[in-house]
Amino acid sequence: MALPQALENYRKQYRKIKLFQDIASVLHWDSEVMMPEEGREYRSSQIAAVAELTHEWMTDQSFLEQIQNAKTAVKELPESERALWNRELEILMEDKEKADKLPSEFVSEFAKLTNLAHAEWAEAKKEKNFKLFSKRLEELVQLSKRQADYFGYTTEPYDALLDTYEKGAKADQIQNLFSDLKKSLIPIVAKAPQFSSPFLKPVSITKQTKFCNRLPSILGLTTKESRLDISNHPFSTSLGKGDKRITTRYSETDPLSSIFGVLHETGHSLYESGLSKMPNWPNPLTEYLSLGIHESQSRLWENQVGRSLPFWEFMYPILLDDFELSETDLPFQKLYQYINSTEKSKIRVEADQVTYNLHIILRFEIERDLINGKIQVKDLPEIWNSKMKESFGMTIENDAEGVLQDIHWSMGAFGYFPTYTLGNIFSAQFFKKFTEEYPDSHNKFSAKGDFSDLLSWLRTNIHSKGKMETIENLVLGATGEPANAKYLISYLEDKVKEVSISK
Incomplete structure (x- = not known):
């Protein structure tokens, strides 16, 4: 049965908007990976122009009329098809209503400023000097506060920004969750063993690239559907169907940094790849559900898989071959212990899985106070360093290893950081359920490097759902119970016991 013309018309316009959003993603990817330095100014104008154009199409009255006509046309469909169409149009209207609240000139200004800000952040980080970025960051904070005002909120501005990444989330709820989690993490950190690096000599970037x-x-x-490149900060992005881009960064003295960066970003791209395989892609239901769910996919492959014994039983001989090392040069036991070592670190992306969430809690507290006007940009280095001393007992030597280490604020992505810990909570719960349903999976991991059962489970329970479910219903449907942190705590406790016994 052919679709009513009103539904065809609506989807045609939606797909034009999506097409140009993917074009913007190409421009962003190129500016981070390939673009020469002097192209930044003009590129920022290109990105701003595309952002303004897609925003105008999204907020145009004619598109609203197409959506309303589509809603009417749904009533002509068989009853069995109406629920999915109604959900699709409901999701689109939520996105449109949010877009309607932002003036086009604001969208253009925000897109241009964040692209310029990235280069200034990268230079400030390189020079280890926050002052080189502080003025631009102040502009981004003010823009983000305006964005919160446009969206509206009932309790605090930060809630409006948090909602853009994790629908319905509230800062007070996140604060309570994080406070309870922190109490559980402290005794685990205290018991966790530390192991020194088994890499006694630098590993060249060429060798690491071969393995990664x-x-x-x-x-x-x-x-055939992805490529790996280098950037200042690891990231992944989807440029459209069949085109997923991953980046990492390399350290010759710490090759695990690039490895776990790739595992993390591959998890993101596997999710995007799964979404693009949904029927009738692209449509509003084939978008990712939330950043917390997105991060659950990256953290699952990075931690539950990438730090597991079966994974390294398979990968160890490959790593030795690519790194041109012998078992004597890099004993398996020392490598595995180091991969799962718990040691307080200054750098979030290099933090172990036990202390990682403490980094997220620190950032959440700072950016919440920043957006809510309780602290000022000029005071960020001092505040950051003080919190690192309080939470980790560590002294920050320079801004690059402190307040400048993350890319997110240069992107204007205030409200993003909490989704990492939400992702950790979801990932532990998802993986626990998977292992219950596939108890022999560890043997396939270690003997063959066969992760197809896990990917299939994620495709069925997470990727293929897109935005058809709410976050709560997705977790409940996949695991049989509401989201909770007990599986993350249990996983970390078991991991600490495992490596402690092998010490």
Whole structure:
């Protein structure tokens, strides 16, 4: 049965908007990976122009009329098809109503400023000097506060920004969750063993690249639909169907940094790849559900898989070969212990899985106070350093290892950080359920490097759902119970016991 013309018309316009949003993603990816330095100013204008254009299409009265006509046309469909169409149009209207609240000139200004800000952040980080970025960051904070005002909120401005990444989330609820989690983490950190690096000599970037290029395909993301590059901060992005981009960064003295960066970003791209395989892609239901769910996919592959014994039983001989090392040079036991070592770190992206959430809690507290006007941009280094001393007992030597280490604020992404810990909570719960349903999965991991059962489970229970469910219903449907942190705590406790016994 052919679709009513009103539904065809609506989807045609939606897909034009999506097409140009993907074009903007290409411009962003290129500016982070390939673009020469002097192209930044003009590129920011290009990105701003595309952002303004897609926003105008999204908020145009004619598009609203197409959506309303589509709603009427749904009534002509068989009853069995109406619920899915109604959900699709409901999701679209939520996105449209949010877009309607932002003036086009604000969208253009925000897109241009964040692109310029990235280069200034990268330079400030390179020079280890926050003052080189502080003026631009102040502009971004003020823009973000305006954005919160446009969206509206009932309790605090930060709630409006948090909602853009995790629908319905409230800062007070996050604060309570994080406070309870922190209490549970402190005794785990105290008991966790520390192991020194087994890499006694630097490992060249060439050797690391050879190994890292293997990882996406092993997990299930083929080279036909992805590529791996280098950037200042690891990220992944979808440029459209069949085109997923991953980046990492390399350290010759710490090769695990690039490896776990690739595992993390591959998890993101596997989710996007799964979404693009949904029927009738693209439509509003084939978008990712939330950043917390998105981060659950990256953190699951990075931690539950990437730090597991079966994974390294398979990958160890490959790593030795690519790094041109012998078992004597890099004993398996020392490598595995180091991979799961717990040691307080200054750098979030290099933090172990036990202390990682303490980094997120610190950032959440700072950016919440910043957006709510309780602290000022000029005071950020001092506040950051003080909190690092309080939470980690560590002294920050320079801004690059302190307040400048993350890219997110240069993107204007205030409200993003809490989703990492939400992702950790979801990922532990998802993986626990998977292992219950596939009790022999560890043997396939270690003997063959076969992760197809896990990817299939994620495709069925997470990726193929898109935005068809709420966050709460997705977690409940996948695991049989509401989201809770007990599986994350249990996982971390078990991991600490495992490596402690092997010490």
